[in-house]
Amino acid sequence: MEFDLAETGVRELNRFLHDTASSGSRVEVGNPSGRHNIAVGAMHGCTVRINGHVGYYCAGMNRNADIVVRGNAGPGLAENMMSGTVRVQGNASQYCGATAHGGLLVVEGDASARCGISLKGLDIVVGGSIGHMSAFMAQTGRLVVCGDAAESLGDSIYEARIYVRGKAAGLGTDCIEKPMEGEHFEELGELLDRAGMSHPMREFRRYGSARRLYNFDVDNASAY
Amino acid sequence: MSDKIDRSWLLESATFSRPVIREIQRAAREGIYDIRGFGAKRKLPTFDDLLLLGASMSRYPLEGYREKCDTRVTLGTRFAARPLEIATPVTIAGMSFGALSAQAKEGLARGATEVGTSTTTGDGGMTPEEREHSKLLVYQYLPSRYGMNPDDLRKADAVEIVVGQGAKPGGGGMLLGQKISDRVAEMRDLPKGIDQRSACRHPDWTGPDDLEIKIQELREITDWQVPIYIKVGATRTFFDVQLAVKAGADVVVVDGMQGGTAATQDVFIEHVGIPTLPAVRIAVDALKDLGMHREVQLIVSGGIRSGADVAKALALGADAVSIGTAALIAMGDNSPEFEKDYNELGSSAGYYDDYQDGQDPTGISTQDPGLGARLDPAMAGRRVANYLRVLTLELQTLARAAGKTNVRNLEPEDLVALTVEASAMARVPLAGTDWIPGFEQKR
Ligand SMILES: Cc1cc2nc3c(=O)[nH]c(=O)nc-3n(C[C@H](O)[C@H](O)[C@H](O)COP(=O)(O)O)c2cc1C
Numbered sequence: 001m002e003f004d005l006a007e008t009g010v011r012e013l014n015r016f017l018h019d020t021a022s023s024g025s026r027v028e029v030g031n032p033s034g035r036h037n038i039a040v041g042a043m044h045g046c047t048v049r050i051n052g053h054v055g056y057y058c059a060g061m062n063r064n065a066d067i068v069v070r071g072n073a074g075p076g077l078a079e080n081m082m083s084g085t086v087r088v089q090g091n092a093s094q095y096c097g098a099t100a101h102g103g104l105l106v107v108e109g110d111a112s113a114r115c116g117i118s119l120k121g122l123d124i125v126v127g128g129s130i131g132h133m134s135a136f137m138a139q140t141g142r143l144v145v146c147g148d149a150a151e152s153l154g155d156s157i158y159e160a161r162i163y164v165r166g167k168a169a170g171l172g173t174d175c176i177e178k179p180m181e182g183e184h185f186e187e188l189g190e191l192l193d194r195a196g197m198s199h200p201m202r203e204f205r206r207y208g209s210a211r212r213l214y215n216f217d218v219d220n221a222s223a224y
Numbered sequence: 225m226s227d228k229i230d231r232s233w234l235l236e237s238a239t240f241s242r243p244v245i246r247e248i249q250r251a252a253r254e255g256i257y258d259i260r261g262f263g264a265k266r267k268l269p270t271f272d273d274l275l276l277l278g279a280s281m282s283r284y285p286l287e288g289y290r291e292k293c294d295t296r297v298t299l300g301t302r303f304a305a306r307p308l309e310i311a312t313p314v315t316i317a318g319m320s321f322g323a324l325s326a327q328a329k330e331g332l333a334r335g336a337t338e339v340g341t342s343t344t345t346g347d348g349g350m351t352p353e354e355r356e357h358s359k360l361l362v363y364q365y366l367p368s369r370y371g372m373n374p375d376d377l378r379k380a381d382a383v384e385i386v387v388g389q390g391a392k393p394g395g396g397g398m399l400l401g402q403k404i405s406d407r408v409a410e411m412r413d414l415p416k417g418i419d420q421r422s423a424c425r426h427p428d429w430t431g432p433d434d435l436e437i438k439i440q441e442l443r444e445i446t447d448w449q450v451p452i453y454i455k456v457g458a459t460r461t462f463f464d465v466q467l468a469v470k471a472g473a474d475v476v477v478v479d480g481m482q483g484g485t486a487a488t489q490d491v492f493i494e495h496v497g498i499p500t501l502p503a504v505r506i507a508v509d510a511l512k513d514l515g516m517h518r519e520v521q522l523i524v525s526g527g528i529r530s531g532a533d534v535a536k537a538l539a540l541g542a543d544a545v546s547i548g549t550a551a552l553i554a555m556g557d558n559s560p561e562f563e564k565d566y567n568e569l570g571s572s573a574g575y576y577d578d579y580q581d582g583q584d585p586t587g588i589s590t591q592d593p594g595l596g597a598r599l600d601p602a603m604a605g606r607r608v609a610n611y612l613r614v615l616t617l618e619l620q621t622l623a624r625a626a627g628k629t630n631v632r633n634l635e636p637e638d639l640v641a642l643t644v645e646a647s648a649m650a651r652v653p654l655a656g657t658d659w660i661p662g663f664e665q666k667r
Contacts, residue, residue, distance in 0.1 A: 014444045036437045041374050041445030056434070057441040061374040076428040076438075080372055098428040099369040101413070117427040118369060120413040137423060139413045156421075158414055214418035215401050218255040 006031040010038055017042040017065070034074065039067055045084070059086045062103065075112075078105045081122060094131070097124045100141070106195045113150070116143045119160050125195035135162055136172065144191050146199055154207050158214075162207040163188050165199055176210045247490075258490040259398065261323075261579025261589060263391055263527060263549055264482040268499045270527060271536040273646030274639050275655060279627040286624035293620045294630040297544050299342075299521045300382060300451020300474040303443070307451055307474075308360055308382055311340030312616040313544035313631060314534060316551055316608075317479075317525050318364045318384060318455070320346030322399050322408045322420075323486030323579060324552075326353055328588045330601035331555050333357035335608020339616070344384060344546075347397045347422050349411045350376040357605070362453065365442065368397060368422035370412040374445055382475070383442055384453040385435070387426075387464075390483030390526045393457025393497045397422030398487045403582040405591040432467040439472045453477050458503035458526065459496075465510035469520050477546065478507045480526025484549035486589065487580030500526035500537075502649035508541030517541060531618020538619070539634035540650060554611035555604040556586045 001021075003013045013029060014037070021027065023045035032038055036055035039048050042065035050058070053071035062081040069077075072090035076098060083103040088096075091109035098114070100122035107115075107124070113131035116124050119138035129147030136152075138160035148166035155172020162175075163184075171177070180188075185201050192198060213220055236242060247258065279285035286293060300307040316336045321329050323346065333354045336343040342360035345351075349371020350363055363380030365372065377383065388394065399408070399420040409416040429438045439452050454468040455477035468476045480500025485493060504524045511517040524537045525546035537545050549557075556562075560573040565585030569578065579589035587599035623631045626638045640655040641647035647654040648661040 010444065011448075015447065018447060037441045037444045040441050043374070056437045057428075060441050061377070061445055063374060075434070076441075079428045080369060080374075082373055095428040099372065101373065114427070118423065120369070136427075137421075158418075214415075216256070216419055 001025060002028045002030065004030045005033065005035055005038070010035055013038065014040055017044070017046070017048070021046040021065075023064070032069075032071070036074070039065070042067070042084070053090070062086060072109070073107075077107075078103075078122075081105065091128070097122050102141075104194055110147065116141070116160070119143065123191055123194075125191055125197065127195075127197055129166065132169075133172070135160055135175075138162075142187065142191060144188065144195070144204075146197060154209070156213065157207075157209045159209065161187075163191075163204045164207065165204045168205070168207065171207065174210050174213045175207055178206045178208050180204065180206050259400070259487055259580050260490055260493070260577045261484070261486050261488075262493075262577035263484040264494050265577075266494055268482055268527075269501050269643065269645045269649055270482075270499065271501060271533045273501070273643045274536050274641055274650055274652065276532075276535060276539065276622055276626060276634075277638050277640060278625040283627045285627050286629065288621065288624055291624065292629060293624050295616055295620060297521070297632070299523070299544065300453075302451075302474040302520055303448065303472070304382075304451040304474055305447075305449045306381070308342055308362075310342055310360065310544065312612060313538060313542075313619070314528075314612055314615050315341050315362075315523065315544055315546045316343035317483075317546040317548040318344035318346040318362070318386070319548055319552075320348040320397075320399075320486065321351045321354070322346075322348035322370075322403065322412070322591070323589060325587055325590050325596035325599065326351060326407075327596050327599040327601045328552070328555060328604065329354045330357050331599065331604025332551055332608055333361070334601060334605025335551070335554075335612060336360070338605065338609035339612045341612065342381065345380075347386075348399075348408065349373075350379070351411075353601075355379055357601075364455075366397070366422065367424060367426045368412075368420075369427065370420075370422070377442070378446060380446075380450060382451040382453060383446065384455050384477065385439070385442075385473075386455045387468075388455070388457035388459075388479075389485065390457045390479030390481050390497055390500070390503075391485035392488045392492045393459045393481075394424060395488060395492055395496075396424035398580070400487060400580055400582070403580075403591045405593075408591055432471045435467075435471040451475055453523070455479060457481075457483070458498045458500065461498065461503050461506040462510045462513075465507045465522075466514060469511065469514055469516050473520060475521045475523060476507065476511075477523040477525065478503050479546075480504075480524070483526035484552075485579075499649070500524060500528075501646060504537055504540045504542050505650050511541075518543070531615045531620075532622060534615055534619045535622040535631070535634060536639065538631055539638050540636055543632065551608055551611070552588055554607045555588055555599065556607070557584075557588050559586065562586055 025046035029050040032052040040060040045064040048067040055074040057076040059078040069088045073092045075093045077096040078086040079098040081100040087106040095114040099118040108127040110128035115130045115134040119141040125144040132150040139158045149168040151170040152172035154175030337359040344362040362382040451474035453475040454473040456464045481497030521543040524542040562585040584590040639652040
């Protein structure tokens with residue numbers, strides 16, 4: 001099935017993904033031209049290939065579908081996705097993977113600020129670097145960064161786990177470096193594998209919550 | 225001996241009143257601000273400061289029990305394929321499962337459904353119980369996105385994007401650790417027993433231009449079927465309402481500063497935002513200025529208690545109102561039946577506002593299974609339905625007296641103000657005069 005968005009617009013594509021597509025369906029999308037809300041709310045295990053750049057919220061709330069963007073993605077890529085796989089061959093703008101619950105999001109290039117904000121279970125693997133305030137209030141899920149992380153990484157993080165290969169310019173409130181142990185090498189290896197990336201695992205550092213702010217304590221007031 | 229003191233000579237300070245002194249002492253002892261539930265307790269200009277003009281020589285009233293006075297309202301007529309038809313212009317506001325027990329949520333759902341109106345989820349997601357018992361359920365889309373998922377989104381009869389709440393415009397949510405049961409923790413993807421801070425800003429959009437795209441995303445996911453509301457706390461209401469309309473809302477919900485909350489800093493509840501009374505007027509002005517009054521429906525909330533409040537809000541131009549606290553009271557909140565329990569918690573029926581701490585003896589604002597079991601959802605639903613019926617009957621009584629066959633035909637011209645403040649805020653004349661402060665009337 002092919003959709004030329006210059007002709008059909010996103011409505012027809014999304015309707016197809018909701019109503020008609022089934023797990024075997026293969027969908028090619030042409031002329032995305034930075035349009036917003038491409039392939040949002042997909043429900044079935046179909047494959048979607050988008051040939052070009054996409055705007056806001058591409059693959060938002062994805063369930064089951066396997067979506068590849070052959071270009072760059074605008075803000076809110078795969079926001080609140082539930083399952084399935086989303087891959088961007090270029091870079092992703094702000095808040096990719098925001099609040100997402102499950103599945104795998106791969107950004108082959110860089111991801112901008114607030115990558116994985118309020119993460120709720122999704123796994124994110126970024127081939128390049130990520131912007132500031134990434135994994136802000138991230139609850140669960142994992143974020144792997146093969147490049148560097150900008151300021152305030154993991155601010156107010158809960159139970160999500162972060163792995164960074166390069167430098168973290170600064171950690172946010174209540175985020176600390178934690179030792180890499182057996183289970184961490186194992187999960188990192190598996191995530192890199194699934195993302196199709198390979199780097200020596202000893203080059204990664206792990207970050208997570210110090211859990212000091214889990215219950216309000218007035219002695220911590222200066223941390224806010 | 226205290227009984228020897230003649231107390232009639234003791235003068236309490238207006239500045240340092242007993243509650244103020246007590247709060248300073250509490251702050252000095254505990255070192256943390258007071259977090260509580262309920263709404264603003266200070267005195268504010270309200271709908272009580274307005275009066276309706278009944279019909280007389282120049283207007284014909286309708287016969288009280290015979291002539292029809294329509295209360296039906298359709299919400300979301302702008303873009304949605306399936307607007308919401310409600311039988312009475314009073315809806316149940318969003319209150320989270322987590323803040324409220326599952327029994328209370330079910331009670332609200334049953335009550336609303338019995339009278340043909342809608343109820344609303346809250347910060348924490350949709351529970352199967354409330355979906356099952358709600359004919360019309362509005363699904364809130366909040367900054368925290370706790371429990372947000374496309375399946376529940378598609379089960380919703382409308383989606384309400386919460387930008388803010390009257391009790392705390394500019395503030396996020398808070399659910400203290402003691403209220404996080406296994407079920408609440410699971411629905412929110414967080415460990416049990418820790419404080420849950422809900423963000424005050426949405427994670428994936430920032431201004432009204434982004435919001436417009438966000439609304440399109442939600443419409444795409446729901447196939448343009450259901451209305452999309454935007455809820456704002458009343459502050460810069462004129463601009464907020466206009467930006468909500470520009471962003472593509474079907475319905476705008478404006479929540480005044482006396483609106484209830486489950487847990488917010490007292491200083492926030494009492495000192496931020498504007499009251500519901502001016503907010504309605506400003507919101508209607510904003511819609512009229514865009515030529516969108518009645519095209520985009522306006523729901524108003526914050527301190528609605530009676531059919532008179534509803535009638536006055538409608539007369540000022542709202543399409544419907546929403547209630548939170550009053551619905552909880554209808555279910556048994558602050559009932560004298562629980563006086564002993566309230567006393568044990570250091571409070572009393574009529575004063576209780578500790579929705580944040582999970583020990584609510586009525587079983588309403590708690591996650592304690594023992595306390596929750598005290599509330600029978602069927603009985604609670606019955607009471608909510610009764611109360612909603614009374615609001616509707618009162619509203620009809622007033623509308624008929626003003627000669628209206630439809631409650632929405634109530635208009636500002638049917639109102640006068642009792643105080644200079646209310647007159648200025650509602651922009652209706654001070655009773656007995658044709659004077660509206662700050663407004664040049666062209667006659
Ligand atoms: C216990 C409780 C919980 C609430 N939870 C939410 C919520 O989750 N989301 C929201 O937008 N508003 C919430 N509110 C605010 C209500 O939706 C509504 O704006 C307010 O209660 C209206 O004012 P009223 O209580 O005076 O009727 C809550 C209010 C109460 C009393």
